[in-house]
Amino acid sequence: MSLTEASPVPAPVIDEDEAARARQERINRIAKWTLPSAVMVLTILAWHLYVTINEIPHYILPGPVLVAQSIVNDWNLLWPAMLLTSRLTLLALFFAILGGVCLAVAFTQSRWAEMSFFPYAVILQVTPVVAVAPLLQIYVDSAFVAALLCAWIVAFFPILSNTTIGLKSADHNLQDLFTIYGASRWQRLRYLAAPSALPFFLGGLKIAGGLALIGAVVAEFVIGRAGTGLGLASTLLEASYRFNFGRLYASLILISVMGVVIFAVTSTISHLMLRKWHESALKRD
DSSP: TTTTOOHHHHHHHHOOHHHHHHHHHHHHHHHHHHHHHHHHHHHHHHHHHEEEETTTOTTHHHHHHHHHHHHHHHHHHHHHEEEEEEHHHHOOOOOOOHHHHHHHHHHHHHHHHHHHHHHHHHHHHHHHHHHHHHHHHHHHOHHOOOOHHHHHHHHHHHHHHHHHHHHHOHHHHHHHHHHHTOOOHHHHIIIIIIIHHHHHHHHHHHHHHHHHHHHHHHHHHHHHHHTTOOOOHHHHHHHHTTTTTHHHHHHHHHHHHHHHHHHHHHHHHHHHTTTTTTTTTOOOO
């Protein structure tokens, strides 16, 4: 055979199992977005057909077309209200993270601190925010600060509880190893307890994000009855008084969208921080 003659290139060997797994992964990636979208489209279509066929009055159940028109027509009113609710929710979540993490560290460093203050954290958690909001409105001059405190109370406990459990869940063998090498409290916290607590903290963060929004909305409902215009919940309440059901449902939908966005963001943060090392985020073949 001469050198100029091309030798036949062997066909690549394709592993059928590997190809099947690749196809399944592609299907799962597509289905992750298409299935919820399809369910949403079908739900909106069923809603529209039910309202149209049965001729439901708009003051009982407005159709999706009317709600969409209300979002467009009232956007100048809904957008500032949504920004205010978002600001209230994010600030409450920030202070919940700050206070919850700091107290969790204090509880794990001092048994006396945990025994002294943890029962009061439980009291804050089990006290209905609807009962607390009117009292805060009496003692706090700013309606925004009163609503912020209400949202913080609701979002605070999951961060505190989950982080405390996580800080205490470090492997005991590793704790003994740190003791043998004479590690300081700061070194134990930074290199052992904090990595162990991170998955627990991120789980609490996903819960606290939704609870911060719920607390903000409930506080706006209660405080908004006193005539203070606060966020989407107050807009929703005012629309119900005016029998503007298109705006009412528009406000409700925007609140739901905010909750979905908060959960998606916190879930993405959790995945990005855990995907390379934690069992809950590692991909399995």
